[in-house]
Amino acid sequence: MSEALPPRLADCHQHLWPERFLDALRSRDAYPYLRDWTLHLAGEDPYPVQAKDHDVSLRRAAELAEGREIAAVSLSSPLGIEHLPAAEGAGLIDVWHESALGLPDPFRVWAAASVTDPDPGALSTVLGEERVVGLQLPATALTDPAAIERLGPLLGELERAGKPLLVHPGPAPACPPGLPSWWPALVPYVSQLHQSWLAWHVCGRERHPALRIAFVALAGLAPLHHERLAARGGALGVVDPNVFYETSSYGTRAIDAMVRVVGVDGIVHGSDxxxxxxxxxxxxxxxxxxxxxxxxxxxLTGEPR
Structure with missing residues (x-):
């Protein structure tokens, strides 16, 4: 570890696909699937996955070199696995849990769950694993109060386990032809996060008073719209100490702007x-x-450090 770089102890948002999970994607004939190292999704152009990015030894060496104590990895929700028919998605989710739980330190695991047929019993079992830090759900499953109510059994299990929720962009709709490859990340992903944050703001905390929740990518900068919210009859209200904002893909200016609205205590590092x-x-x-x-x-723990 370089002496010029102090330890960065936690990274709350990474993706690392173990070999067994890669094999499961390669065995599929419908979205999502891999052909060799090319990922095919329903709404995005084929994406060339880099083999080195999912080399566990290389990734572990990088984390240890940076002084990482925890690197929390998750199923990538843009794959759309959580939205698959329950019988189809459950097998992939099981493979994800079984293979990711075998990753070495400093890796920890965000659990996954079907949102088409929520199974709180299965989630309860997975949350009992010490290496599972919490549950990741796609923002596309938390779009309004009715959606939050529908997933209430899963969120209730999280509350009982004392573990947090990570909200991640879900699958993107088909990209219109001729648009650049960055379109999904800048348009549907950001709007999904913005919508899910507003849905949580409207009813999530009332329904789940003890749940810690983190939105990746600074919730699509949703809190920065608080003045427009007020102008349209809403209110940001008191800053919720159990809502967190993960920093991936944003830099100094966006992070500084968020701190001015929600304070520093809710900002958590994640790299994606x-x-x-x-x-x-x-x-x-x-x-x-x-x-x-x-x-x-x-x-991750609910306790101060």
Whole structure:
């Protein structure tokens, strides 16, 4: 570990597909599926996956070199697996859990669950695994109060387990022809996060008062729209200490703007590795400690550090 780089103890948002999960994707004939190292999704152009990005030894070496104690990896929700018919998706989710739980330190696992046929009993069993830090759900399953109510059995299990929810963009709709490859990440992904944050703001906390929840990619910057929210008759209200905002794909200006609205205590580091690399916002040592260490610890455990 370089002496110039202090330990970055937690990364709350990464993706790493173990070999057995890769094999399961290659065995499929319908979306999502892999052909060799090319990923095919219903709404996006074929994506060339880099083999080195899912080489467990290489990824582990990178995490240890950066002083990582926890790197929380998840099933990538844009794959659409959580939205598959229950019988079809359950097998892939089982493979994800079984293979990801075999990853070495410092990797930990975000659980996955079907949103077409929620099974709180199966989730309860998985959440009992010590290496499972919580549940990731696609933002496309948390679009309004009715959707949050429908997933209430899963969210209730999380509350009982004392583990958090990570909200991640879900599958993108078919991209109109001629648009650049970054379109899904900048348009549907961001709008999905924005919508799910507003749905949670409207009714989520009332229904699940003890649940810690984190939105990746700073919730699509949804809290920055608080002035427009007020102008249209809504209100941001008191900052919720159990809502967290993960930083992946954003840098100093966006992070600083979010801190001015929601404060520093809810900002947690996540890289979205291998699709992006860790960002150092350069906002001072106290901020670095909060975002890379203290805040992730509180998100994942519910306890101050």
């Amino acid at each position: 590795r291998p699709y992006a690399e860790p960002c150092e916002p350069g906002l001072g040592d106290a901020f670095t400690h909060a975002v890379f260490t203290a805040n992730p610890h509180r998100l």
